[in-house]
Amino acid sequence: MSIAVAVIGAGFAGIGAAIKLKQKGIDDFVVFERGDRVGGTWRDNTYPGAACDIPSHLYSYSFAPNPEWSHTYSGSAEILDYIDEMVASFGVAEHIRFRREVVGLSYDEASGEWTVRFAGRRRAVKARSVIMAAGPLANPSFPDLRGIDDFDGCKIHSARWDHDYDFTGKKVAVVGTGASAVQIVPHLVRSAASVKVFQRTPGWVLPRVDVETGEFAKGVYRVVPGAQRLARAAWYWGHESIALGVVWDTPLTRVVETVSRLNLRLQVRDPWLRRQLTPDFSAGCKRLLMTSDYYPALQADNCKLVTWPIARIAPKGIRTVEGVEHQADVIVFATGFDVGKQGTPFPVTGVGGRVLADEWAGGAYAYRSVNVAGYPNLHITFGPNSGPGHNSALVYMEAQIDYITDAVTMIEKNDWKALDVREEVQSAYNRDIQKRLGATTWNSGCQSWYLTEDGFNATMFPGFATQYTKQLARVDLQDYRILVHASEPRDASEPAMSG
Numbered sequence: 001m002s003i004a005v006a007v008i009g010a011g012f013a014g015i016g017a018a019i020k021l022k023q024k025g026i027d028d029f030v031v032f033e034r035g036d037r038v039g040g041t042w043r044d045n046t047y048p049g050a051a052c053d054i055p056s057h058l059y060s061y062s063f064a065p066n067p068e069w070s071h072t073y074s075g076s077a078e079i080l081d082y083i084d085e086m087v088a089s090f091g092v093a094e095h096i097r098f099r100r101e102v103v104g105l106s107y108d109e110a111s112g113e114w115t116v117r118f119a120g121r122r123r124a125v126k127a128r129s130v131i132m133a134a135g136p137l138a139n140p141s142f143p144d145l146r147g148i149d150d151f152d153g154c155k156i157h158s159a160r161w162d163h164d165y166d167f168t169g170k171k172v173a174v175v176g177t178g179a180s181a182v183q184i185v186p187h188l189v190r191s192a193a194s195v196k197v198f199q200r201t202p203g204w205v206l207p208r209v210d211v212e213t214g215e216f217a218k219g220v221y222r223v224v225p226g227a228q229r230l231a232r233a234a235w236y237w238g239h240e241s242i243a244l245g246v247v248w249d250t251p252l253t254r255v256v257e258t259v260s261r262l263n264l265r266l267q268v269r270d271p272w273l274r275r276q277l278t279p280d281f282s283a284g285c286k287r288l289l290m291t292s293d294y295y296p297a298l299q300a301d302n303c304k305l306v307t308w309p310i311a312r313i314a315p316k317g318i319r320t321v322e323g324v325e326h327q328a329d330v331i332v333f334a335t336g337f338d339v340g341k342q343g344t345p346f347p348v349t350g351v352g353g354r355v356l357a358d359e360w361a362g363g364a365y366a367y368r369s370v371n372v373a374g375y376p377n378l379h380i381t382f383g384p385n386s387g388p389g390h391n392s393a394l395v396y397m398e399a400q401i402d403y404i405t406d407a408v409t410m411i412e413k414n415d416w417k418a419l420d421v422r423e424e425v426q427s428a429y430n431r432d433i434q435k436r437l438g439a440t441t442w443n444s445g446c447q448s449w450y451l452t453e454d455g456f457n458a459t460m461f462p463g464f465a466t467q468y469t470k471q472l473a474r475v476d477l478q479d480y481r482i483l484v485h486a487s488e489p490r491d492a493s494e495p496a497m498s499g
């Protein structure tokens with residue numbers, strides 16, 4: 001089987017790319033999805049309380065506004081419905097193949113095609129272009145804790161929730177206090193006999209005011225789409241302004257911290273607990289936690305915050321370093337994801353047998369986060385240095401899929417063999433990105449999933465969303481080498497080659 005475009009992953013990015021390809025007149029594409037339904041992270045993260053902490057008007061594609069959002073911040077089920085609805089209304093369902101786990105990609109210079117290999121299938125697929133839309137938050141990470149395999153009870157990861165497990169009357173331990181944990185804990189305290197929350201590092205918490213959208217407002221959004229665009233724009237610029245205090249350490253960072261401290265003081269009466277919950281790093285260095293019900297849940301009679309470091313997991317619970325063993329029937333690991341620890345989710349072999357994971361061993365890099373020199377026609381969504389710290393991931397994603405599908409359209413319409421970013425352009429781009437990252441809060445001393453163990457930041461984009469989307473507004477062909485069939489590489493600046 002030989003196709004024009006293989007899209008890997010049917011989450012937000014893969015579905016968005018499929019829609020854009022179709023809109024740009026490319027019909028010869030297939031979306032390969034390892035699961036048995038679309039939705040990516042929203043299919044996987046179904047823990048109680050799972051919701052997005054970015055307002056729904058902004059956490060959606062601008063080309064697919066949804067007037068029916070029920071709340072300011074929608075839950076995972078509603079977001080999943082939104083993705084399903086896009087698949088149906090934009091007619092991309094027929095392009096999706098489920099239970100196709102990609103296990104390798106390799107580029108053949110002679111034909112200019114990628115070979116896509118799948119788990120458990122002998123037949124590979126050839127594709128001229130590949131869009132890697134597998135996402136960085138796809139594989140759950142269990143902590144490297146001694147004795148973790150010896151635990152007699154149930155172990156549940158936030159991203160693989162066990163809906164058959166009944167928490168009623170159970171002794172629950174929760175490891176982790178990040179964005180997932182603060183949504184889970186308030187739900188667990190309602191049914192469990194006891195909940196012990198094991199915190200390694202407290203985060204900065206801001207209140208999240210979630211209100212139900214009335215029928216009148218929905219009616220207005222249905223009839224006057226401009227009203228919803230206005231609401232989206234208001235949220236967008238509100239979030240952009242927060243960048244000034246979150247992306248860089250500025251006087252506004254102190255304002256964010258003051259609001260967070262005030263929130264802590266208002267919600268937590270006990271000074272000792274307040275002290276345990278007060279971070280010692282700049283707001284923004286780790287992801288801000290948006291929740292109004294986490295602190296109240298921590299103070300419920302059946303809940304306890306444990307701040308002693310974990311020494312080991314024992315058969316009957318969690319032992320902390322001061323020698324106490326906390327008994328538990330179940331341990332919930334809200335410990336995040338394996339973010340690029342192997343560099344790539346599967347082996348990717350490019351020009352001359354180069355292997356992407358080897359090249360990324362010291363930290364991943366790309367050009368404008370989407371292309372890597374030596375891997376022609378390979379396009380990545382949420383690639384290196386495309387992470388937002390302050391704005392909606394979907395704003396970034398929409399810019400990526402527009403850029404990528406523009407490039408793919410050029411390749412297809414011009415029948416180019418390959419489009420490969422110039423190595424020197426990529427190097428200059430990354431020198432600039434790393435220099436700019438040096439001035440951001442993420443690189444200011446705390447440890448987070450944004451950084452490798454060596455402190456290299458291959459995750460975040462050091463600027464406003466507006467700057468990120470501007471750099472992806474058009475494909476600058478002079479930054480790429482264009483290869484045509486049965487010919488030597490030509491320079492993109494040659495008039496005959498321009499797209």
Ligand code: NAP
Nearest residue numbers: 051052053143176177178179180181200201287334335336
């Ligand atoms: P995370 O932010 O990586 O948090 C993992 C938590 O586990 C941290 O509190 C971490 O402590 C703790 N942890 C890890 N290993 C540990 C160990 N060995 N011992 C004790 N504690 C340990 O993971 P997440 O909460 O799942 O969130 C990941 C990302 O998913 C977020 O940053 C966000 O991008 C996305 N997300 C988004 C939403 C949303 O509403 N939009 C909701 C959930 C998640 P340390 O802080 O000390 O490392």
